[in-house]
Amino acid sequence: MTDLPTPPPSCRPPGETPWHVVIPVKDTRFGKSRLARATGADRAALSRAVADDTIAAAVGAVGAARVLVVTSDAGLTAQLVRLGIDVVPDPGVGLNPAIVAGLRRLTHTGRLSRPAALLGDLPCLTAVDLRAALAAAHPHDQSFVPDADGVGTVLRCGGMASGLRPRFGSDSAARHAADGAARLDLDLPRLRTDVDDPASLAAAIGLGLGPRTAGLVDRLGSGWIQGMQASVHTFDPEHHTGSVLLDDGRQVSFTAAAFEASGLRLVRLGQRLTVEVADEMVVSLGIVGIGPGQQIR
Template sequence: MRGELHGDAAVRRGWTLVVPVKTLIAAKTRLADAAGPHRAALAVAVACDTVAAALSCPDVARVVVVTADPVPAAALSALGAHVVPDPDAGLNAALRAGGAAAVRLAPGDPVGALQADLPALRPAELSVVLTAAADFDQAFVPDAAEVGTTFYGVRAGVAFRPRFGGESRARHLGGGAKELALTGVASMRRDVDTPADLLEALALGVGPHTAAVVETMRGPTGRWTPA
């Protein structure tokens, strides 16, 4: 990525990705029975693998994490993310707060929203998505179920209007965003909300943080079967 000099510092150019992270008490509740006492650790691990993969993508200049929880905030900050507080007004309000921070940090860069539950995310697949998204004022990637959304992005200077939650694919389409119908980006679409989702992510190959927690969940038997 190219750099521009501002004062004495070189500022990296590229996408700023905004990643919303719930408080651990509310995170991954549909995995509670399957993960048991490891649910909170699993939620942090999944977010860590998502953010680490994003930061490893050459098209990404920075990641802004929006959270009100100090535990994931510390873990994600240690990975290199810029952490801002969650205004506690819902998912899209959190994303808009992160988007505003992104513009303050790099006003000439494109901004994207990335869900925090993509533990199998591949930097190369994210690069394919960001390259395609750069051709449109606003674009998005549907989740594997083709109901929700895992990524929404806008060009620099375009209003950042995320419409996540529930049937967000239809809302992003209705808002004029281009749906990116791409092949070979399964890791970008495999968000994890349920035990079945986690099994599919494991089949794709998850990052080291998630893998370590799942190994603990398997215990001495070396097996994990979701309830």
Template sequence: MPADRPDHRPATDHTAAILAVKSLADAKSRLTGWDDHNRRALVTAMLADTIAAIRAAGCPHVWVVSPDPVVLREAADSGATGIAETLTGTGDGLNLAMAEGIGAARRRLPELRRVLLVQADLPAATGKQILEALVAAAPHRQALVADVRGDGTAMLVRDAHIGTPTRFGPDSAALHRRDGATELDPGRARWPGLRRDVDTAEDLVAAAALGVGVRTARVLCDGPDPDIPGTAECSPTACHRGRGYVMIDR
């Protein structure tokens, strides 16, 4: 699809990034091998690392929508604005939460131009990858980055005034394309960390192999799964830092 506006650098200071997180009691139920305490710690750690990557991309306005006060405190501690979700349990929770976040951003940021809708479980994403995707999205009113499987949406970028509901969930990439979003890098050759969301233990192994953020690495060091590369022998010195992120030694 051709670009529908002149190319330009993204005005990240006029962009609001929005993430939505379930109640910790319900989050990541498919993550086998992790007890409730460690699973909750992993969810908040991945959120913190995703927020850190967004802020490293130059987006100062990050909003987290959740019904869970622990998640909202974690968002605030990570430099984001927490929004208490009010429509939970009324239907399509994730997209309703995204709509709440968009509405709040529009009300509170009169200079808002773009919204960046991001999955909250991208511990291998980096600021460089997110910024590159924002640059690629800049010529388009709507653009998406599909997940590693190609059918989901890791990130959706839109003009702030667009009122079409988001379509996160099954087959969301196709649904967002149907609504007019341009898919960035449809061959999925770029931005592997940005595409790698974590729902299962296998996803977590794959994310760890790419390298994860500081908070997620810390949980992996203390976590219960010896099949994740590096966790069996992890120690405070077994993780090496690079550009603000941590790669687990394998």
């Protein structure tokens, strides 16, 4: 991989923007640890593809000169420098210190326009969606966009680099709100879907991936997320959790999130379903004969 995916002309920045976007990217050799069992030796390639698509969307939204990546990944760094994207070494002590290192670079180099910290694992993100989120953030001095679950954060925006305090991590949405940042529950699922486990990867595939991640999934993804048929074994109608018996005899569970994303309202014991399984967990369910995105009648 020598270049980032090229945004289509309609996705390139229409003119001057007030935003700089800081993107922390963990060394892709060690990224996506929660996908290790599902993806095996392909984990590093997936981490790199996801980062490439995220950065390309940001470049399409604000321009390469206004994107700053914080990473210790030597291969990614070399690529970004060739493309004119500023890179700051990751201090290696966590996500928030990495973002702070990027914000300090903005301050020290006199780039005083508005900063935004964007997660580096958003493979569905488009430049159009990121520009829409930044436009929604513009009226607020401090703001954030929560992830699809509403608990984490995918984008944190501020008035100036020295005043943006990132609090990414578990329950980060509550911490950002407690700091006084406005919560922006935007209808932008491509922005709000970060990928860190098999279930979120399946959700991202359903939304549509960026070109690098899509190409990798097309080549290798059948070994990560396997489609098959199964029968409902248990179901809790109150909590929307349960399990299925696969046709090979294995019993695997599904979470409420996987069930609710399926479009189903109820299932009955013994009912036949099509399921996708990764890492011994059902990540999507459907009615036999009805494909993803097709209406359930």
